[in-house]
Amino acid sequence: xxxxxxxxxxxxxxxxIITIMVLELRVPEGEDFGALRPLMPVFLSYALxxxxxxxxWNNHHHMLHTVHRVTGSILWANMHLLFWLSxxxxxxxxxxxSHYAGAPAALYGAVLLMSAIAYYVLQxxxxxxxGQRSVLKRAIGAxxxxxxxxxxxxxxxxxxxxxxxxxxxxxxxxALIWLIPDRRIEHTLxxxxxxx
Amino acid sequence: xxxxxxxxxxxxxxxxIITIMVLELRVPEGEDFGALRPLMPVFLSYALxxxxxxxxWNNHHHMLHTVHRVTGSILWANMHLLFWLSxxxxxxxxxxxSHYAGAPAALYGAVLLMSAIAYYVLQxxxxxxxGQRSVLKRAIGAxxxxxxxxxxxxxxxxxxxxxxxxxxxxxxxxALIWLIPDRRIEHTLxxxxxxx
Amino acid sequence: xxxxxxxxxxxxxxxxIITIMVLELRVPEGEDFGALRPLMPVFLSYALxxxxxxxxWNNHHHMLHTVHRVTGSILWANMHLLFWLSxxxxxxxxxxxSHYAGAPAALYGAVLLMSAIAYYVLQxxxxxxxGQRSVLKRAIGAxxxxxxxxxxxxxxxxxxxxxxxxxxxxxxxxALIWLIPDRRIEHTLxxxxxxx
Amino acid sequence: xxxxxxxxxxxxxxxxIITIMVLELRVPEGEDFGALRPLMPVFLSYALxxxxxxxxWNNHHHMLHTVHRVTGSILWANMHLLFWLSxxxxxxxxxxxSHYAGAPAALYGAVLLMSAIAYYVLQxxxxxxxGQRSVLKRAIGAxxxxxxxxxxxxxxxxxxxxxxxxxxxxxxxxALIWLIPDRRIEHTLxxxxxxx
Numbered sequence: 001x002x003x004x005x006x007x008x009x010x011x012x013x014x015x016x017i018i019t020i021m022v023l024e025l026r027v028p029e030g031e032d033f034g035a036l037r038p039l040m041p042v043f044l045s046y047a048l049x050x051x052x053x054x055x056x057w058n059n060h061h062h063m064l065h066t067v068h069r070v071t072g073s074i075l076w077a078n079m080h081l082l083f084w085l086s087x088x089x090x091x092x093x094x095x096x097x098s099h100y101a102g103a104p105a106a107l108y109g110a111v112l113l114m115s116a117i118a119y120y121v122l123q124x125x126x127x128x129x130x131g132q133r134s135v136l137k138r139a140i141g142a143x144x145x146x147x148x149x150x151x152x153x154x155x156x157x158x159x160x161x162x163x164x165x166x167x168x169x170x171x172x173x174x175a176l177i178w179l180i181p182d183r184r185i186e187h188t189l190x191x192x193x194x195x196x
Numbered sequence: 197x198x199x200x201x202x203x204x205x206x207x208x209x210x211x212x213i214i215t216i217m218v219l220e221l222r223v224p225e226g227e228d229f230g231a232l233r234p235l236m237p238v239f240l241s242y243a244l245x246x247x248x249x250x251x252x253w254n255n256h257h258h259m260l261h262t263v264h265r266v267t268g269s270i271l272w273a274n275m276h277l278l279f280w281l282s283x284x285x286x287x288x289x290x291x292x293x294s295h296y297a298g299a300p301a302a303l304y305g306a307v308l309l310m311s312a313i314a315y316y317v318l319q320x321x322x323x324x325x326x327g328q329r330s331v332l333k334r335a336i337g338a339x340x341x342x343x344x345x346x347x348x349x350x351x352x353x354x355x356x357x358x359x360x361x362x363x364x365x366x367x368x369x370x371a372l373i374w375l376i377p378d379r380r381i382e383h384t385l386x387x388x389x390x391x392x
Numbered sequence: 393x394x395x396x397x398x399x400x401x402x403x404x405x406x407x408x409i410i411t412i413m414v415l416e417l418r419v420p421e422g423e424d425f426g427a428l429r430p431l432m433p434v435f436l437s438y439a440l441x442x443x444x445x446x447x448x449w450n451n452h453h454h455m456l457h458t459v460h461r462v463t464g465s466i467l468w469a470n471m472h473l474l475f476w477l478s479x480x481x482x483x484x485x486x487x488x489x490s491h492y493a494g495a496p497a498a499l500y501g502a503v504l505l506m507s508a509i510a511y512y513v514l515q516x517x518x519x520x521x522x523g524q525r526s527v528l529k530r531a532i533g534a535x536x537x538x539x540x541x542x543x544x545x546x547x548x549x550x551x552x553x554x555x556x557x558x559x560x561x562x563x564x565x566x567a568l569i570w571l572i573p574d575r576r577i578e579h580t581l582x583x584x585x586x587x588x
Numbered sequence: 589x590x591x592x593x594x595x596x597x598x599x600x601x602x603x604x605i606i607t608i609m610v611l612e613l614r615v616p617e618g619e620d621f622g623a624l625r626p627l628m629p630v631f632l633s634y635a636l637x638x639x640x641x642x643x644x645w646n647n648h649h650h651m652l653h654t655v656h657r658v659t660g661s662i663l664w665a666n667m668h669l670l671f672w673l674s675x676x677x678x679x680x681x682x683x684x685x686s687h688y689a690g691a692p693a694a695l696y697g698a699v700l701l702m703s704a705i706a707y708y709v710l711q712x713x714x715x716x717x718x719g720q721r722s723v724l725k726r727a728i729g730a731x732x733x734x735x736x737x738x739x740x741x742x743x744x745x746x747x748x749x750x751x752x753x754x755x756x757x758x759x760x761x762x763a764l765i766w767l768i769p770d771r772r773i774e775h776t777l778x779x780x781x782x783x784x
Contacts, residue, residue, distance in 0.1 A: 005203060005257050007593060012211030015600030020219060022674050023608060027681045031689035047671070054667040061593050076375075079250040083243070086218050093223045101227035179664075201399060201453050208407030208600075216415065272571075275446040279439070282414050289419045297423035397595060397649050404603030412611065468767075471642040475635070478610050485615045493619035 018053045024093040042096030049092040055178045066136040077122040084115040105167040106160035113153040214249045220289035238292030245288040251374045262332040273318040280311040301363040302356035309349040410445045416485040434488030441484040458528040469514040476507040497556035505545040612681040630684030637680040643766045654724040665710040672703040693755040694748035701741040
């Protein structure tokens with residue numbers, strides 16, 4: 001089975017997820033800028049989720065680049081990832097409309113955590129399908145981002161019950177970790193691990 | 197006529213169907229986890245339908261793999277399949293929002309049954325377009341899953357009026373039948389039928 | 393400019409139009425089959441529009457097959473067609489929710505009429521881009537369907553104010569004209585026109 | 589990294605943005621043409637935004653045509669552009685439902701201005717990735733449209749607080765500037781700049 005349709009289907013689902021989130025930005029009743037104020041939390045959580053889905057699309061793209069043969073487990077691991085990502089519009093809207101309450105902030109992190117786990121499962125399915133000389137395994141390397149993110153999500157979920165803003169700040173931090181190019185950090189990590 | 201646009205269009209429609217279902221998970225009024233409780237049936241029926249549409253996408257993908265020439269009857273049989281699948285978000289939402297009432301559970305099965313019939317019609321359109329040496333015909337083999345599923349849907353529809361939970365359990369069973377790899381069962385069936 | 397992205401974009405828009413129509417099938421309040429009765433007009437108008445969009449997608453597919461070079465006028469004529477087709481979900485919902493009232497039935501036909509005109513304009517843009525030996529021009533032939541349909545739409549719009557059901561019946565007739573293979577009729581027309 | 593998935597993803601997002609806008613055209617309560625009157629502003633703003641998104645899709649298409657290697661900055665500049673364009677359905681609906689009030693008309697222009705800036709940033713990211721002999725840089729030329737549009741958006745935003753209709757008229761003018769072929773103007777500009 002070729003990977004073109006897998007990519008096309010994933011692109012379609014991700015494009016729709018990222019776009020239907022904006023439907024939660026409901027047209028305000030008023031006609032002045034004051035009417036926009038209650039929408040700010042919805043807008044900010046939309047912007048954060050947009051960045052997260054962009055990161056997922058970007059990484060998914062790179063990861064599938066190394067795939068040649070799509071196995072049944074890759075296909076279903078991919079579906080599993082799309083399932084959790086499809087819940088992002090729901091948690092995004094709840095965070096925004098509750099104006100940063102605790103439970104929504106925790107659930108937002110829980111869906112991100114499940115998505116990260118699903119991404120890891122997909123990664124492992126691809127690596128194991130490629131056997132000993134897996135290109136993806138070498139490309140991932142130490143995968144410190146992939147290891148730090150779930151820990152930060154878990155911390156954020158716990159902290160959300162204390163102060164939701166702290167949890168949301170942590171989600172922003174994780175997004176920045178993935179966005180900012182990290183050659184120096186990766187270089188350091190490589191040295192620590194004795195790799196070239 | 198090439199099959200690329202047929203695949204692209206079907207992928208697009210399936211990706212949209214699978215994703216707009218999540219719009220039925222409406223943001224709850226409350227701001228604590230208790231507010232999520234009435235959403236559980238909607239979430240569970242969403243998850244089940246997500247799996248069903250994943251199975252359809254997967255099988256559709258494999259089936260079209262054997263097609264070289266897209267005839268008019270293949271094109272319209274494909275449209276007919278997409279029509280029934282497009283009703284899945286509606287029945288999914290009704291099952292969820294009615295908290296597993298009888299009529300919604302029966303209608304959910306009826307749409308699955310019509311989709312299965314439409315899938316069978318598409319399969320026959322492809323087989324007959326390929327003539328005597330149809331690759332698809334050999335690939336399908338005894339097609340016991342394709343034969344058992346409609347019978348289970350019909351049983352579930354009848355049982356839904358007695359106890360909706362039994363019908364829904366049957367839909368889960370059919371999904372599992374398609375998900376779980378069945379080499380042993382197929383091997384047995386092959387032996388029973390005297391095929392290698 | 394290649395035509396791949398034009399096809400991909402048109403497929404995307406048509407797939408979304410065809411699928412978001414189903415969002416108008418709102419989950420009923422009740423939990424028995426009686427609750428579905430008021431939805432029947434919405435369902436039937438959805439089914440009719442699904443067939444119309446399927447016909448458009450199918451014909452659009454065949455027409456673009458003859459295109460090699462996408463000019464600016466082809467691109468904008470295509471956008472113009474997509475614009476009118478994007479209004480079909482709105483008129484479909486109005487026809488359904490008004491339970492076949494006169495004005496919605498007339499507007500439904502008006503949007504079909506504008507789509508037919510936009511399709512004709514796109515066809516002419518392609519023919520004129522291909523010059524004297526246009527493949528599309530020969531393929532269209534007498535184009536009796538393309539000539540009869542607007543006349544029937546116009547008649548239906550006028551009749552809608554008298555009896556909406558007659559207008560809707562005419563829309564069904566036009567859909568059938570496009571669906572039913574018409575070799576015999578085309579053969580006859582060819583003979584009448586003295587073509588082989 | 590190839591550009592096919594970048595194009596496919598952008599096409600998907602643009603196709604969805606353009607199509608979900610029509611969901612704001614809500615089915616009227618009444619059943620006669622009078623019920624459509626309050627929808628006219630929504631319809632007109634939808635038509636204007638449809639044209640804008642068509643122009644963006646068209647130009648995006650041409651611009652990516654010159655790209656061979658997709659860098660990280662191109663990818664994120666593209667995401668940034670899609671983010672601002674994804675807000676168009678929201679501002680379109682607000683303009684329409686407020687029946688051309690001042691604040692919505694200003695916000696509509698602000699999103700168009702941010703989109704124009706994001707487009708410019710993407711253009712620069714592509715030009716700088718192509719180095720000295722950038723094909724895109726030569727293709728853009730003086731880019732007078734790209735320079736005039738932001739100025740007109742800014743003027744419209746300021747004027748919106750005085751008279752919203754003037755702002756909306758300016759948005760129509762900018763759309764026309766992009767739609768109307770401008771060979772003569774470009775010819776003049778070329779002469780002024782001493783280019784052939």
